[in-house]
Amino acid sequence: MDSVSKYFSGLFTGIFSLLKGMSVTWKELWTPKVTQQYPENRDTLVISDRFRAELTMPHDENNEHACTACGICQMNCPNGTIVVTSQIIETEDGKKKKILDTHQWDLGMCTFCNLCVITCPSDAIKFENTFENAVFTRSKLVQKLNNEGSSLREKKKEVKPVEPKPVVEAKPVVEAPVTEAKPVVEKKVTEEVKPEEPKAEKE
Ligand code: SF4
Numbered sequence: 001m002d003s004v005s006k007y008f009s010g011l012f013t014g015i016f017s018l019l020k021g022m023s024v025t026w027k028e029l030w031t032p033k034v035t036q037q038y039p040e041n042r043d044t045l046v047i048s049d050r051f052r053a054e055l056t057m058p059h060d061e062n063n064e065h066a067c068t069a070c071g072i073c074q075m076n077c078p079n080g081t082i083v084v085t086s087q088i089i090e091t092e093d094g095k096k097k098k099i100l101d102t103h104q105w106d107l108g109m110c111t112f113c114n115l116c117v118i119t120c121p122s123d124a125i126k127f128e129n130t131f132e133n134a135v136f137t138r139s140k141l142v143q144k145l146n147n148e149g150s151s152l153r154e155k156k157k158e159v160k161p162v163e164p165k166p167v168v169e170a171k172p173v174v175e176a177p178v179t180e181a182k183p184v185v186e187k188k189v190t191e192e193v194k195p196e197e198p199k200a201e202k203e
């Protein structure tokens with residue numbers, strides 16, 4: 001008897017479980033779909049602001065950025081994704097100043113760890129959520145973040161006109177008075193001719 005009751009209890013439990021699962025399936029069949037139809041929904045697609053897709057260097061309306069070419073982002077990048085090159089300029093007050101030449105970032109190597117952004121002392125770089133970065137060649141993944149012609153404020157002071165040095169008039173060459181050369185008096189060498197001694201006669 002026990003075995004029969006166990007059989008039916010298991011049977012009803014299974015049917016109940018099946019119906020419960022089917023109810024969930026039935027319910028989900030009528031709920032609004034959440035599948036993103038990309039790229040058809042490109043205009044309405046919502047990507048989280050914190051999604052790290054592309055490293056950028058913001059420029060203001062004067063095409064200026066805040067990077068001081070300190071190289072800290074390059075040093076903190078764990079896999080050599082960033083290469084910063086700089087140049088030395090002379091400011092108006094005659095001081096030497098290092099400014100950014102190129103800030104290069106390789107999307108193909110980046111792990112999007114955000115260390116470069118966190119450690120940048122000037123807040124010069126940040127990640128954007130612009131994720132459509134597919135290209136056909138790897139070389140196009142290497143990007144220069146600073147705009148062409150962009151510069152620091154200091155760079156504007158760089159153009160220090162080189163003042164022409166005053167031309168020093170050449171003094172006329174004072175010719176030394178020509179002194180008449182004294183006639184060279186040749187010394188007459190008179191050789192004294194010694195008289196030959198008479199040779200001794202042979203015996
Ligand atoms: S996010 Fe990480 S891996 Fe990418 S450039 Fe910055 S430090 Fe390097």
Ligand code: SF4
Nearest residue numbers: 067068070071073120
């Ligand atoms: S981006 Fe920031 S950390 Fe990197 S070189 Fe420029 S100022 Fe320095």
